[in-house]
Amino acid sequence: MTGRLCELKVDKTTIGRSDDNVFQIADPSVSSHHCEVLLRGSDVVVRDLNSTNGTYINGKETKEDVLKPGQILRLGQIEMRLETGAPASSTKQQLDRTRVIPGGVSTTDLDQAHRGGTFDTKAAGFSKRTNKVNQIFVIAGVIFALVIGILLLYIFSTIRK
Numbered sequence: 001m002t003g004r005l006c007e008l009k010v011d012k013t014t015i016g017r018s019d020d021n022v023f024q025i026a027d028p029s030v031s032s033h034h035c036e037v038l039l040r041g042s043d044v045v046v047r048d049l050n051s052t053n054g055t056y057i058n059g060k061e062t063k064e065d066v067l068k069p070g071q072i073l074r075l076g077q078i079e080m081r082l083e084t085g086a087p088a089s090s091t092k093q094q095l096d097r098t099r100v101i102p103g104g105v106s107t108t109d110l111d112q113a114h115r116g117g118t119f120d121t122k123a124a125g126f127s128k129r130t131n132k133v134n135q136i137f138v139i140a141g142v143i144f145a146l147v148i149g150i151l152l153l154y155i156f157s158t159i160r161k
Contacts (some may be wrong), residue, residue, distance in 0.1 A: 008044065013037040015075065016049075029053050029076025037067070044082060046073060053077075 006013065006023040014021040016034040025034075031051035038045040047064040048055035053076040057065055067073055069084045 008037060008039060011039050014049075025075065025078055027076060027078050030078055031076070034075045044068075051075070 006015075010022075013023060014033060014036045015023045015025065015030075016032050017025060017027065017030045018032040021033065031049070031053065033049045034051040035046055035048050035055045038047060044067045045064060046055060046057065046062065046067045048062065054061050056062065056072075056074040057067055058071050059074070067082050069082050071082055073080050073082065
């Protein structure tokens with residue numbers, strides 16, 4: 001991901017793992033809809049979208065804050081820096097310019113990238129979100145099926161007599 005750029009040309013730029021984001025980051029530590037970057041006059045504001053692993057500016061967790069040029073924005077395990085349109089000084093190394101492919105990233109690319117990385121999603125501090133609504137729905141469905149089954153058995157047993 002080194003050198004990958006995203007120009008902030010619109011008022012709101014969404015960042016996350018899902019392909020419906022303006023700036024997609026295919027990394028398991030980044031939430032599907034991690035944060036948004038808002039242009040408010042001359043300010044660049046970063047707003048966390050209830051991400052799992054948090055949004056940090058220069059190491060400090062934030063829910064919403066102004067991001068200044070040169071500051072480091074960290075989303076999960078991914079770090080990026082806000083740069084102005086001014087040319088880089090000759091003492092700084094020019095970053096590798098990675099091209100964004102309009103079609104997105106294939107699952108094969110993700111599998112290969114994941115094998116080469118060292119990020120462990122089972123490490124302490126990271127947890128899978130649970131979906132309580134789905135759990136309740138499944139439990140209610142099982143109970144409903146049992147009640148229907150018992151009623152059918154009762155009806156068939158009374159019909160035989």
